[in-house]
Structure formats: C-alpha cells, structure tokens
Amino acid sequence: MAEGDSIRRLAARLNASLGGRDVVAAQFWRGGFEGGRLLTVAAAGKHLLMRFSGGQTVHSHLRMQGSWRIHRPGWRPGPATDRIRAWFDFGPAGVLAAHAMPVLQLLPTAREDLAVGHLGPDILAEQWPRQRPAAATAVAADPGRRIREALLDQRNVCGIGNLWAVEGLFVAGVWPHTPAGAVDADRVLELIGRMMRLGLRNGSQSTTGDLRRGRTHWVYGRYRRPCRRCATPVAFVPAGPGPYDRETWWCPFCQPDPSPPV
Numbered sequence: 001m002a003e004g005d006s007i008r009r010l011a012a013r014l015n016a017s018l019g020g021r022d023v024v025a026a027q028f029w030r031g032g033f034e035g036g037r038l039l040t041v042a043a044a045g046k047h048l049l050m051r052f053s054g055g056q057t058v059h060s061h062l063r064m065q066g067s068w069r070i071h072r073p074g075w076r077p078g079p080a081t082d083r084i085r086a087w088f089d090f091g092p093a094g095v096l097a098a099h100a101m102p103v104l105q106l107l108p109t110a111r112e113d114l115a116v117g118h119l120g121p122d123i124l125a126e127q128w129p130r131q132r133p134a135a136a137t138a139v140a141a142d143p144g145r146r147i148r149e150a151l152l153d154q155r156n157v158c159g160i161g162n163l164w165a166v167e168g169l170f171v172a173g174v175w176p177h178t179p180a181g182a183v184d185a186d187r188v189l190e191l192i193g194r195m196m197r198l199g200l201r202n203g204s205q206s207t208t209g210d211l212r213r214g215r216t217h218w219v220y221g222r223y224r225r226p227c228r229r230c231a232t233p234v235a236f237v238p239a240g241p242g243p244y245d246r247e248t249w250w251c252p253f254c255q256p257d258p259s260p261p262v
C-alpha cells in the first residue's frame with residue numbers, strides 16, 4: 001500500500017538504481033521535460049519528488065493504483081502497454097516508467113511547495129520528534145472530527161495511510177470514531193510513528209510483528225474475524241463520501257466507544 005513508509009522505500013530503491021544517472025531519452029505526457037541527471041528522489045509524506053539537474057522536479061502521487069517500474073534497457077511502451085504517462089530512459093540502468101499514475105506533474109524544483117507545501121509534519125522525517133506536538137495540536141484542532149479522519153488529513157500530519165491509522169488506533173485502544181478532541185493525539189501519533197519506523201526498518205507493513213501470511217494485521221481487512229487479542233468479531237464501516245472517510249475496522253471490545261451509555 002502506498003503509505004509514507006512504502007514511498008520512502010521506493011525513493012531509496014530509485015536512488016540506489018538511478019540516482020546520479022543521465023536521462024538519454026524521455027517522454028512526459030504533457031511535454032516540457034528538459035532532461036538532465038537524476039539528482040535525488042525524495043519522499044514527502046505519500047508524495048514522491050524526483051529532482052533533475054536542470055532544476056525540474058517530477059512530482060507524483062501513487063494513490064491506490066499508480067506505480068513506478070524499472071524496465072530493461074531500451075524498453076519502450078508498446079500499443080498494449082496502456083496508461084504510461086511518462087518514461088525516462090537511463091541507458092544501461094533501464095527505463096523508468098509511470099504506470100497508471102493518477103498524479104504526475106513537472107515543477108521547478110524551487111517551487112515544490114506548490115505540490116507539497118500544504119503538508120503537515122512528515123511522520124517518518126528525522127525532525128518528527130520535534131514536530132510531533134504541533135501535529136498533535138493540528139489533529140485535535142477540530143475537536144468534533146473523528147480521530148481516524150483527523151489522522152488521515154495530510155495537512156495535519158503526512159505519511160499516515162489508512163492501514164497505519166486503523167492498526168495504530170487498535171494498538172492504542174482508541175475507538176476510531178472518537179472525536180479528536182477526546183483523544184490523547186500526541187500518544188497516538190507517537191505510537192503510530194514508532195510502528196511505521198519499525199515497519200520501514202523491517203521492510204514490512206506487518207503491525208503484529210508476525211510476517212506470516214494472514215497474520216500481519218490486528219484488525220485491518222479482518223471484518224467478522226475474531227480479534228487476535230480477545231476473539232470479539234472485528235467490526236467494519238465502509239468508506240463514506242468525505243475525502244478522509246476511509247473504510248475502517250476495529251475491535252468493539254479492545255477499542256470501546258468512550259461515550260457514556262444513555
């Protein structure tokens with residue numbers, strides 16, 4: 001899943017294979033790519049920034065469906081390869097292509113803020129421990145908003161995707177629909193940050209610490225199956241119309257509704 005940790009892993013992989021190499025041919029769906037050397041690939045939350053020596057940045061966001069793939073040297077998209085909006089030929093290192101990329105644009109590197117300036121502190125950035133209190137304040141700033149949505153709003157904190165929000169709230173014992181103002185947001189952010197760093201180090205999105213198939217998550221994707229802690233059937237709500245109202249799973253016993261019974 002294209003969450004902050006997987007984008008960071010992708011950036012590291014692209015830096016290792018293509019960083020410092022020259023583009024010998026390229027095609028960009030809107031034109032305007034001036035070529036040059038790939039200086040560095042950076043992750044900003046769930047956004048990917050590829051910076052070139054000519055002062056241009058290729059900005060992309062994978063959402064659910066996009067991917068960057070490195071093809072063999074000399075590769076070109078054929079008539080059957082659809083939805084390639086850009087490719088960059090790095091000679092012997094292969095051809096990097098954007099497959100089904102929903103967000104793909106060129107920016108002056110000096111104006112990357114146009115793409116990522118709205119983002120809150122990055123949960124996987126080095127300076128995160130210093131920025132966490134500000135992110136916690138932002139998460140709780142709209143006290144009536146559900147915590148699961150406040151955590152996914154990338155303006156508050158960037159890099160958390162639905163998987164880490166759902167699993168983090170389980171580990172924190174917080175009902176995902178709790179109003180953000182009633183949650184210790186700093187504690188939840190500290191916990192999710194630790195879980196994501198561990199995942200990044202292990203190269204895995206397992207939240208249980210178990211890497212075996214079918215055992216990697218506490219509640220995510222486990223509707224009606226027994227909670228791994230207490231055996232209560234896992235609850236689920238589908239995604240709603242709001243941009244951050246994503247599908248959600250939780251354990252009704254381990255993550256109880258905090259409001260007093262009427």
Ligand SMILES: [Zn+2]
Binds near residue numbers: 230232251
């Ligand atoms: Zn449970």
